[in-house]
Amino acid sequence: MNILIIGSSTGGPRIIFDIFNGIPVLPLAIIIVQHMPESTTSRFAKRLSQLTTMNVIVPKGGEVIVHGSLYVAPGDHHLVLKNNETIILEKSEKVNFVRPSVDVTMTSLRSDPRHAFYGIILSGMGCDGAQGLAYMKKIGAQVFIQDPDTCTISSMPEAAFKATNIDQVLSPEAIHNFILSLK
């Protein structure tokens, strides 16, 4: 299973829409953790589904992730992957002031040489995702940040940059092309 986790906050949605515009069905499972209220999640997912032919899903918990699908973490829930395959939604304490937290999702992965992991941190306030990306790097993932110069708010990717050895700093267009290359 190939798994890509994207963490995003303020200023991230417009980049996500650009990144996924025209993305075809790809042989990987994508999880987007966007900081947003619960009431916005379905609308965000609907907009994404208009841009990509991947199967966009707002999970209810219990789903087994599959290639070709893009999962949007619902607002007010942490999204945890159990055994790298089953989505568990939790209403535990906020982490880094937010729920869903990027760190929670990324650190729920377990090292497994059968899987290829990728992590990307986009625009956002604060430092959510920094620990998560560092953890992903430690278990063998390729990790990336959005070029801070292209971010509306750059503190999240900058925090991730300080936390680990980033494989590449990418513009939104380069992130789009990187995702396309995963076919």
Next chain:
Amino acid sequence: MDPISDPERSHPVSGLMVVDDDEDILFTVHSLFKKRPFPVLLAHSGQECLNYLEKGFKGVILMDIMMPGLDGWETIQEIVNRDLMHDLIISMFTAKDVPDTSLDHLKEYVFDYITKPFEPENLIALVNDYITMLE
């Protein structure tokens, strides 16, 4: 009184609200969007924004930060406290481009951050995108 800023008018299901104490900004943004197929409300303060929300406004909010009375962040906190955060996309709309880390607890309610001065074409495209998302 400009009818679009009249608090007594009937309120739309979805539209654009600009919250700013600067009349020039309100005028400029209104000019940009007046021919769009969605209503535009102009709020001169955080309190006026809350009044519109209490009356049922849904849509995109461009929120200035530095305003007399409730500032932009305090207004968002009040939106959350009053459970008015439904069918809204809030973007900060400000000359201040680096948010204070003490405001991290409100970041999940802020979809975007648009700095002034702004490029009209970019603002129109962004607002149209978010309005589309809410439809």
